[in-house]
Amino acid sequence: MPQNSKGTRRERELVTLLDERGFAVMRAPASGSSTERELPDVLFGNGRSFYACEAKSSSGRPIYIDEEEIDALTFFAEKFGAIPIIGVRFDYDTNWYYFHPSEVYRTDDGNYRVKQETAVEEGASTDVLWDGGVWVE
């Protein structure tokens, strides 16, 4: 998620939401050293399931994510032992929706795209994550 003020605010909102649901949550430090550049935005667990998450927000337009960013997410998640997920949040909808990268539409150039209507219809909820998701690690 870009380090603009709105992106940061949404990311903190996600941390608070996950914390309130009972997850133990760690947010990545602001990008700095080379080891930190490839970190997921948020890492969280509840004693049974572990997730590495890229958090993305949008005013309502489709969200595009670079292939490289998802490759880095998946690499970290597999190394750690977590499920890689993309969390999306659109303005005027206070819910977060989650996708495993493998579920997300790929554009012709390999990047990832999530439309708001797809998120609402097909995204997993925070409750689903709590229960272990619907994905195999």
Added chain:
Amino acid sequence: MPQNSKGTRRERELVTLLDERGFAVMRAPASGSSTERELPDVLFGNGRSFYACEAKSSSGRPIYIDEEEIDALTFFAEKFGAIPIIGVRFDYDTNWYYFHPSEVYRTDDGNYRVKQETAVEEGASTDVLWDGGVWVE
């Protein structure tokens, strides 16, 4: 670990060490919001074992850690599903030594103390962590 320059340098050193050993590592952001205040310094995993770690360094004198800090570490670790550990590093010894809080000497007022000779004699190595530690989660 206090946010002085040496403490921060040692913490980054630990992140680099764990990263080089093959762990996926996330360092906590600098203390800020209330949710972040109680985070462990470092969270890392290798697909089999997960650790929440407080990193402490010293010139050579015994390391003292407040009971509250270890309580917070243990709370986070249990919630997340990680093993809580204290990582210690003394000047003139480039190794890190790790302890489960239950192994560490408690002072009369309940705080934790690790002496250098105890660390060298009884601390677990990074390799031991890689192999799953010697502790039950």
